[in-house]
Structures are given as structure tokens and as C-alpha cells.
Amino acid sequence: MTALVAIDWGTTNCRAFRIGPGGEILERRTSAMGIMSVKNANFAGALMDIARDWIDVPAAPPVLMCGMIGSAQGWIEAPYLHLPAGADDIAGKLVLAPDPRREIHVVPGLRGQGAAGPDVMRGEETQILGTGISDGLICLPGTHSKWAQVEGGRIVRFVTFMTGEVFALMRRNSILGRLMIDAPHDAPAFARGLVRSQSAGGLLHQLFTVRTAGLLEGMTREAAPSFLSGLLIGHEMAAVRELFAAKGATIVGAGPLAQNYAIAMNVAGIEAEFMPGEDAAARGLHLVAARAGLVR
Amino acid sequence: MTALVAIDWGTTNCRAFRIGPGGEILERRTSAMGIMSVKNANFAGALMDIARDWIDVPAAPPVLMCGMIGSAQGWIEAPYLHLPAGADDIAGKLVLAPDPRREIHVVPGLRGQGAAGPDVMRGEETQILGTGISDGLICLPGTHSKWAQVEGGRIVRFVTFMTGEVFALMRRNSILGRLMIDAPHDAPAFARGLVRSQSAGGLLHQLFTVRTAGLLEGMTREAAPSFLSGLLIGHEMAAVRELFAAKGATIVGAGPLAQNYAIAMNVAGIEAEFMPGEDAAARGLHLVAARAGLVR
Numbered sequence: 138m139t140a141l142v143a144i145d146w147g148t149t150n151c152r153a154f155r156i157g158p159g160g161e162i163l164e165r166r167t168s169a170m171g172i173m174s175v176k177n178a179n180f181a182g183a184l185m186d187i188a189r190d191w192i193d194v195p196a197a198p199p200v201l202m203c204g205m206i207g208s209a210q211g212w213i214e215a216p217y218l219h220l221p222a223g224a225d226d227i228a229g230k231l232v233l234a235p236d237p238r239r240e241i242h243v244v245p246g247l248r249g250q251g252a253a254g255p256d257v258m259r260g261e262e263t264q265i266l267g268t269g270i271s272d273g274l275i276c277l278p279g280t281h282s283k284w285a286q287v288e289g290g291r292i293v294r295f296v297t298f299m300t301g302e303v304f305a306l307m308r309r310n311s312i313l314g315r316l317m318i319d320a321p322h323d324a325p326a327f328a329r330g331l332v333r334s335q336s337a338g339g340l341l342h343q344l345f346t347v348r349t350a351g352l353l354e355g356m357t358r359e360a361a362p363s364f365l366s367g368l369l370i371g372h373e374m375a376a377v378r379e380l381f382a383a384k385g386a387t388i389v390g391a392g393p394l395a396q397n398y399a400i401a402m403n404v405a406g407i408e409a410e411f412m413p414g415e416d417a418a419a420r421g422l423h424l425v426a427a428r429a430g431l432v433r
Numbered sequence: 434m435t436a437l438v439a440i441d442w443g444t445t446n447c448r449a450f451r452i453g454p455g456g457e458i459l460e461r462r463t464s465a466m467g468i469m470s471v472k473n474a475n476f477a478g479a480l481m482d483i484a485r486d487w488i489d490v491p492a493a494p495p496v497l498m499c500g501m502i503g504s505a506q507g508w509i510e511a512p513y514l515h516l517p518a519g520a521d522d523i524a525g526k527l528v529l530a531p532d533p534r535r536e537i538h539v540v541p542g543l544r545g546q547g548a549a550g551p552d553v554m555r556g557e558e559t560q561i562l563g564t565g566i567s568d569g570l571i572c573l574p575g576t577h578s579k580w581a582q583v584e585g586g587r588i589v590r591f592v593t594f595m596t597g598e599v600f601a602l603m604r605r606n607s608i609l610g611r612l613m614i615d616a617p618h619d620a621p622a623f624a625r626g627l628v629r630s631q632s633a634g635g636l637l638h639q640l641f642t643v644r645t646a647g648l649l650e651g652m653t654r655e656a657a658p659s660f661l662s663g664l665l666i667g668h669e670m671a672a673v674r675e676l677f678a679a680k681g682a683t684i685v686g687a688g689p690l691a692q693n694y695a696i697a698m699n700v701a702g703i704e705a706e707f708m709p710g711e712d713a714a715a716r717g718l719h720l721v722a723a724r725a726g727l728v729r
Contacts, residue, residue, distance in 0.1 A: 217649075248649065252634025254642030255649040281641060298637040299607075306602045311595075338548025339672035340636050341594040341665065345577060346550030353513075353544065353551040369637065376635035 139163065139198040140432045142191050143422035144184070146206035147260055148173050153188045154419040158432070162419055164191075172204075172211050180212035181236050192239065199431040201422050203244035204260030207232065217248035217257055223291035224266050224421075228428035244425060251296045252380050258283055258295060260418065264389060265292055267421030268412055274386035276377075277414070278398045280305070284377055284386070296380055298373045304366055307344065313365065316351045320359035322393060324400075330367020331374075331404050340372050370397060374405040383407055389414040435459065435494040436728045438487050439718035440480070442502035443556055444469050449484045450715040454728070458715055460487075468500075468507050476508035477532050488535065495727040497718050499540035500556035503528065513544035513553055519587035520562050520717075524724035540721060547592045548676050554579055554591060556714065560685060561588060563717030564708055570682035572673075573710070574694045576601070580673055580682070592676055594669045600662055603640065609661065612647045616655035618689055620696075626663020627670075627700050636668050666693060670701040679703055685710040 141156040149171035155164040168187050175183045184200075185192070192200060207215035215232040227244055234241040246259035261283045265275050271290040277283045280302045285295035308314050333343055347365050350356035356364060377383075385408035388395045399409035426432045437452040445467035451460040464483050471479045480496075481489070488496060503511035511528040523540055530537040542555035557579045561571050567586040573579045576598045581591035604610050629639055643661050646652035652660060673679075681704035684691045695705035722728045 248645075251638060251642060251645070253629055253632035253639045255645040256641065257645055257648060296634060296638055297641045298635075299640045300637050302607060303637060303640070306606050310602055310606050311598060333549055336549035337672070338592060338676060339594075339668055341596050341599060341669055342547060342592055342672055343549040344595045344599070345552065345593040346547060349544075349547070349551040349553055352553060372635055373637055376633075376638055380634060 139191055139194075141423055141426050142188055142198050142200045143419050143426070144188070144200065144202040144206070145204050145260060145263070145418035145422070146202050146211070147171055147204040151183070151187055152418065153191075154416075154422070155188075155191050156419060156423050160420065160423045162416055172206055172208075178212070180206065180234070181238075184241070197239065199426060200239065200241045201231070201244065201426045201429075201431060202234070202241065203263040203418060203422060207243040207246060208259055213243055215243045215245040218245045220247060220249040220295075221288070221291040221293040222247050222262065223289075224424050224428045226291070227262065227266070228425050231425075231429055242429070242431065244422070247292060247295070249292075249295055252376070256295060256297050258297070261285070261295075262292060263421035263425065264414065264417040265421070266424050267417035267419065268387065268389060269420070270387060274381050274383040276386050276388045276398060276402075278388065278390060278394050282373065284381060286381060296377075298376070300369050300373045304369050307347075307365055308362055313344065313347045313361070316348060316358055317361040317365075318358040319362065322397070323360040323363035326356070326360035326363040327367035327397060327400070328404075330364040330369075331371040331401055333364070334368050334371025334375065340368075343368055366397065367401070370401045371404075374401045374407070378405045378407065385410065387412050389417055435487055435490075437719055437722050438484055438494050438496045439715050439722070440484070440496065440498040440502070441500050441556060441559070441714035441718070442498050442507070443467055443500040447479070447483055448714065449487075450712075450718070451484075451487050452715060452719050456716065456719045458712055468502055468504075474508070476502065476530070477534075480537070493535065495722060496535065496537045497527070497540065497722045497727060498530070498537065499559040499714060499718060503539040503542060504555055509539055511539045511541040514541045516543060516545040516591075517584070517587040517589045518543050518558065519585075520720050520724045522587070523558065523562070524721050527721075527725055538725070538727065540718070543588060543591070545588075545591055548672070552591060552593050554593070557581070558588060559717035559721065560710065560713040561717070562720055563713035563715065564683065564685060565716070566683060566708075570677050570679040572682050572684045572694060572698075574684065574686060574690050578669065580677065582677060592673075594672070596665050596669045600665050603643075603661055604658055609640065609643045609657070612644060612654055613657040613661075614654040615658065618693070619656040619659035622652065622656035622659040623663035623693060623696070624700075626660040626665075627667040627697055629660070630664050630667025630671065636664075639664055662693065663697070666697045667700075670697045670703070674701045674703065681706065683708050685713055
């Protein structure tokens with residue numbers, strides 16, 4: 138029996154979960170139909186493509202979605218909620234998608250004060266709730282990595298870093314990328330990048346030394362991407378250490394990127410724990426649905 | 434009468450000067466035939482396309498070139514010279530291009546110790562010499578902006594920042610660029626970016642606030658590029674202030690970018706002077722040619 142259809146609908150991907158009465162995940166589906174790929178804003182149709190057989194049934198289960206689907210570019214804009222925010226706060230501010238046939242609820246994003254200006258998230262708040270961590274620092278590495286402080290089950294502060302996107306731009310589109318070849322992760326080069334991030338001159342200068350490392354220091358084209366990654370993640374970590382007086386943090390994820398973040402955290406004196414991230418959004422959506430009374 | 438044909442041959446442009454016996458510029462030509470556009474490495478042919486009527490004459494004048502033409506991707510690699518380096522040092526290390534018909538000399542680039550690692554330049558050393566400044570701090574803004582300390586007519590230290598390239602990548606290829614429209618420079622937004630660069634969280638976080646400034650702080654799409662520019666140049670300036678204990682510096686250039694650099698310098702407490710940059714390479718090439726005995 139389906140108690141909830143939970144959808145984590147982001148910019149480039151859509152992940153759908155069929156959830157049972159006890160919160161157990163009965164079925165998972167992943168589609169490349171991110172909101173940027175939905176034609177003519179036909180989100181209702183895209184949802185049916187992904188999960189019709191879960192939804193178009195007698196006694197249809199409730200549907201709860203999170204992520205960029207709730208942005209101005211998505212199906213319906215769910216206005217950002219101010220911090221602090223926990224499951225109850227979010228459950229109280231769900232927005233209904235304009236679907237004439239069904240009740241489809243959307244989780245609002247959060248806004249807070251970052252370190253340098255306002256900061257926002259959409260989707261990550263649900264993953265964070267899904268970790269079940271009620272007190273601590275949580276790291277979600279990625280294109281726009283997020284660090285969130287949770288206290289008493291509520292997100293009280295978070296900060297975003299464009300680390301992953303800047304890496305991708307430098308790798309693919311910059312002059313540095315011309316000196317690189319895709320290759321397996323090079324741990325010593327990554328560590329060298331972490332060390333380089335602690336030197337003088339700031340990031341805009343240090344980035345140029347990725348080039349000179351190849352020209353003059355024998356850095357191979359295969360090692361250069363790992364060096365660049367270490368340099369950028371090292372900068373993120375230096376900021377995190379300054380912003381959050383944390384001895385430890387939980388990384389949501391377990392893949393190679395999470396491993397690299399753990400190394401960078403250790404170098405920065407922050408103890409790292411891992412939590413598998415794959416189902417965090419589903420667990421978070423189930424929690425919010427329960428608090429909103431959509432499931433019992 | 435032509436005393437010297439001086440060529441500033443970079444990655445994307447080639448600028449040629451016909452210079453008279455007193456160092457005066459008799460004629461200028463600019464071509465988009467940068468070294469990346471030269472087919473089959475036929476640099477001899479490309480040079481003839483640009484300046485045959487200056488060179489293929491009786492009592493042919495000497496030809497001296499600087500810039501990326503002397504790199505591994507250019508006509509002939511002129512190995513980097515170590516610092517400190519002035520006109521005499523450079524004149525003593527000219528390299529001959531492999532042209533069977535003519536003597537064509539190439540200026541070597543320079544290498545030094547930047548702030549975070551080795552640093553290099555090719556072409557800028559000639560512009561710096563061409564300023565005629567024998568003592569002081571010189572700023573060459575651009576894709577890869579350079580700051581060079583000159584003492585007794587010799588370059589003793591320099592540091593490169595990828596500011597211009599990072600701006601272009603963020604503007605054209607990043608998620609931030611989608612929130613921007615090309616528009617005339619917005620001075621208040623630029624100043625806001627300078628101020629933002631002094632806040633916490635580091636550059637990777639502050640870049641994300643370009644997005645939230647649009648979402649939440651009323652930053653217009655037209656103003657956002659100037660805000661981004663101020664943020665990046667502000668970071669460069671903070672590093673410069675830390676690395677060079679300078680009260681003033683000379684900006685080579687006079688256009689809008691140079692003006693913005695001057696504003697950023699003033700905010701950072703560095704007094705700015707301008708020097709037109711258009712002919713600096715030609716003057717530098719003439720100086721080196723004289724020291725090398727190529728011209729009298």
C-alpha cells in the first residue's frame with residue numbers, strides 16, 4: 138500500500154519514491170526530466186510520465202514534492218521560509234500545485250543570512266530533515282555545496298558555496314582545463330591542492346598556479362583536476378572552519394566526492410561522519426508529510 | 434625609414450608596429466591572427482600577411498616579437514627568464530625564430546615566485562619595460578591581470594590573478610550568468626561588489642550571493658555583472674594590499690576596466706595613476722632592441 142508519493146524534483150533530475158505506511162521506501166525511480174527539461178511547463182504531464190501508476194489509482198495517495206519544482210522556474214513558487222525552520226514549520230507552509238485533478242503539495246525552500254549576504258536552499262532542507270540529525274553541522278557537497286547548522290531539529294543557519302560549479306567551469310571552459318585530462322582521482326594531487334589553498338594571494342591568484350604547476354612543477358595533465366579540486370574544496374573548508382565553530386560534521390553522501398570532503402575536513406580539524414544521501418530526501422518528505430497530516 | 438618592426442603577438446591578437454630611428458611609432462596594425470588562429474603553425478606566413486611591406490624591403494629592418502609567440506604553442510619557445518629581469522637581461526636572452534630567410538628575434542617570458550606558487554608572464558614584461566617606470570608597482574588589468582614590482586628598472590616580483598577570466602566564465606557559463614543582462618557599467622553595483630568582497634565566507638560563498646542579491650535584494654539583471662565585477666576585483670585588491678606594501682600603483686591602460694581598477698584601489702587605500710597602455714609593448718620592444726644592439 139502506498140502511503141505517500143514523494144518527489145525530489147530538481148533542476149536536472151527528478152527522483153520519485155513510493156513510500157509505505159511506516160515510512161519505508163517501496164519503490165524508487167529516477168528520471169533526467171529535471172524542471173529545465175519539462176516542455177511548455179507541463180509539469181502535471183511530466184509527473185504522470187514518472188509516476189502515473191502510483192498516483193492514478195483508487196484512493197490516490199498524497200503527493201509531496203521538494204526542490205526546484207517549487208521555484209519561480211518550477212510548477213508553483215513556494216515562497217522561501219525564514220530560519221529557523223524545522224519539519225513543523227515547513228509542514229505548515231506547504232503550497233498546492235495548480236493541478237485541477239489532484240492535491241499535490243510542494244515544500245517551500247528556506248532563506249537565511251549566509252556569511253556575506255542572504256542565502257537560499259530548495260530541496261536540501263528536506264534532505265537535512267531526512268538525516269534525522271537534530272543537533273549538529275551537516276554538509277551536503279555538490280554543485281552548490283551547503284553547510285547547515287541544526288539545533289533542536291530546526292535548521293538555524295546555512296551557508297552555500299559554489300565550489301562544484303566553479304570546479305566544473307574551470308575544468309571545462311577555462312584555460313586551465315586545456316592543461317587537464319580526465320583521469321582517476323589523484324589523492325596526492327588533491328592533498329597538494331588543499332595545501333595550496335592555505336598559501337597567500339587568494340583564490341584568484343592560486344587558480345593561476347594550477348597552470349604554472351603544469352608548466353614548471355611537473356604536475357601532469359591527469360593530476361591537475363584533482364589539484365584544482367583540492368584547491369577549491371580547501372577554500373570552502375577554510376571558510377567553514379571560520380564560520381562554524383564545529384569539531385565535527387556529518388557529510389550527506391558516501392561517494393568519491395564525500396570521501397574527498399572528509400579528507401579536506403580532517404586537514405581542517407573537523408571530524409567527518411558519513412550518512413548515505415540517496416534516500417535522505419524521501420525520508421525528509423515522509424517526515425514533513427506526517428507533520429502536515431498528509432500521512433498518519 | 435623603419436628602424437624596427439615590433440610585434441606583440443598574443444593568443445588572440447597580433448599587434449604590429451613600424452618604429453622609426455628615434456623610437457617613434459610610424460605605423461600600427463592590429464590583426465585577430467593570434468597564435469591560436471595561425472594554421473599549420475605557419476607563423477612565417479602569418480607574419481608576412483601582417484607586415485610583408487615593412488619587412489620584405491632592401492636593407493630589411495630587424496624584427497622583434499614578444500608575447501605568446503614565444504611559448505610552446507607559438508613559433509619558437511623562448512625559455513622563461515628568472516627574476517629579477519630588466520631590459521638588459523631580456524636583451525641578452527633573445528631567441529631566434531626558425532625562419533630561414535630572416536633574423537626574427539623573440540623576447541623570453543619571465544618566471545618568478547608568485548604568492549602561492551611559481552608565476553609566469555609572456556608579453557607583459559615588455560609592456561612593463563615600455564612604461565619607462567624604473568621603480569614602483571605596476572598593474573596590468575585583464576583576463577589574467579598582473580601586478581609587478583619594479584626596482585632599478587628591473588622586475589623583481591610579480592603576481593597573476595585570473596580575475597578577468599573568472600568574470601567571463603561566471604558571466605557566460607555559470608548559473609549566475611542566467612540572471613544577468615549586458616548593460617552599461619553600473620557604478621553603485623560595482624561598489625556594492627567591492628564591499629561584498631570584504632565580508633565573510635570567502636569568494637566561493639560570496640559568488641552565490643550574486644544570485645541571492647537578484648532573488649532577494651532587488652539587484653537587477655542589468656546591475657548584476659557590475660556587482661560580480663566589483664566582487665572579483667575587490668578580492669584581487671585585498672590580496673594585492675596584503676602582498677605589496679604599496680601606497681600607490683600605476684595602471685597600464687585608460688579604458689573602463691582601468692577606471693574600475695582605480696576605484697577598487699582607492700577603496701583599498703592604494704593611490705592609482707594611469708598610463709596609456711596601447712603603445713607600451715612597442716616602446717618596450719624598442720628598448721629591448723636597443724639594448725640588444727638590433728637598433729642604434
